[in-house]
Amino acid sequence: MAELLSTTSHGPSARVAWPAAVSPLVADVVAGPQVARPVLASFPTCLYLAAGSHEQVLAVLAADALALPIGLHLALPSTRVRWGVEPGAHVVVGGGRVRLPHADVVAVRLSRPSRVQALHDSWGAAVCLPDPGVLGDRAQQLVATVLEGGSAHAGVRSLIGAGRGLTPSGDDALCGVLLTLGALDLPRARRAHAQVASAVRSLTVRTTSLSAALLLAAAQGYAVPDVARLVSRVVGTRGRNDGADRVVGGRSGGSFRPHEPAGLVDRVLAIGHTSGRDLLAGVSGALRALDAHTTSQEGTPRG
Structure with a gap:
């Protein structure tokens, strides 16, 4: 499937599909109906999209971006990614993908965002931390x-x-x-x-x-x-x-x-x-x- 998704179409509207792993925290937004979502911010390594209510955000992340738990994580580094949109623009999200001007970010599997472990013992000696x-x-x-x-x-x-x-x-x-x-x-x-x-x-x-x-x-x-x-x-x-x-x-x-x-x-x-x-x-x-x-x-x- 990865080979199929990475092939490039031919013609004036050539598009490429970038496979990505989607966090369960935002999977419903990506899998849901296609909706035009506002671009909140755009950086070389990441793209932030409004995903509904004020506190709902979808992060589209290049491989070298900070691995936020609310993201679609690409295998491609930022040197090979061009979002093609700026804040204020709209991007269609839904049906398992994020549709950018020249590429589709396609959710092909679920990721496992990192989570703190609930520990039964007492708290630790935080001597390693800087002065708060x-x-x-x-x-x-x-x-x-x-x-x-x-x-x-x-x-x-x-x-x-x-x-x-x-x-x-x-x-x-x-x-x-x-x-x-x-x-x-x-x-x-x-x-x-x-x-x-x-x-x-x-x-x-x-x-x-x-x-x-x-x-x-x-x-x-x-x-x-x-x-x-x-x-x-x-x-x-x-x-x-x-x-x-x-x-x-x-x-x-x-x-x-x-x-x-x-x-x-x-x-x-x-x-x-x-x-x-x-x-x-x-x-x-x-x-x-x-x-x-x-x-x-x-x-x-x-x-």
């Missing part, structure tokens, strides 16, 4: 408030849409919070996750469509592969190391255990201009809040 800064402090306060029985709404509202670009810094931190809480199969983490996720869903109109789509994906545990891998390993470190000291947020100057792949943190930090660092600030903030909450609970006298 003010953004991490705000994420910590959000999670601490929820753990203490307060509402998540005000904290989420202060973060969502805060910053510039397609994925504002506050949203990246919220993704880190959601992924961290979602990686813990513990009652307090599940409750906190449900409240933060609910507040995020009610406030997505305050941010960009792409960021809203990625926030909702994070609420389900989905992220780019390096982020999902890092969060899962950091959260699981303490349990796998039999009670390692709780040191979170990178303020002890430690490093990953030997089993951690070299450069994983650096690869996450390299995502976007500040997206990777902002996301890790959210991870650290959530871990610090969980740690402080557990310490306070352990110190509470039982009558």
Whole structure:
């Protein structure tokens, strides 16, 4: 089938078919009725299309693009791809394909977007992470408030849409919070996750469509592969190391255990201009809040 799809037609309207793997998160949009979808943004490695409501976005991704969990993933690198459209144009999506001016991106199989693992053990020593800064402090306060029985709404509202670009810094931190809480199969983490996720869903109109789509994906545990891998390993470190000291947020100057792949943190930090660092600030903030909450609970006298 791949050979058939990669053949080029002849004549003045020559077209080529590019086979792609489609994420289950956007498969229904691609497989559904043919609809003209607005182009939100166009870059050499990726094309972002509105896919319905404000928080629905379809990312068409070259092989060297960041592997977002909401995408159609091509095997072709960006050097061999020409989208042929700019923001404001419309592209027909449906019937299993995205119809570009000179090519059809055809969904030939489902992809398996990366997802954080729900771990039964406690959170890890996040000593490998950079200092979370003010953004991490705000994420910590959000999670601490929820753990203490307060509402998540005000904290989420202060973060969502805060910053510039397609994925504002506050949203990246919220993704880190959601992924961290979602990686813990513990009652307090599940409750906190449900409240933060609910507040995020009610406030997505305050941010960009792409960021809203990625926030909702994070609420389900989905992220780019390096982020999902890092969060899962950091959260699981303490349990796998039999009670390692709780040191979170990178303020002890430690490093990953030997089993951690070299450069994983650096690869996450390299995502976007500040997206990777902002996301890790959210991870650290959530871990610090969980740690402080557990310490306070352990110190509470039982009558």
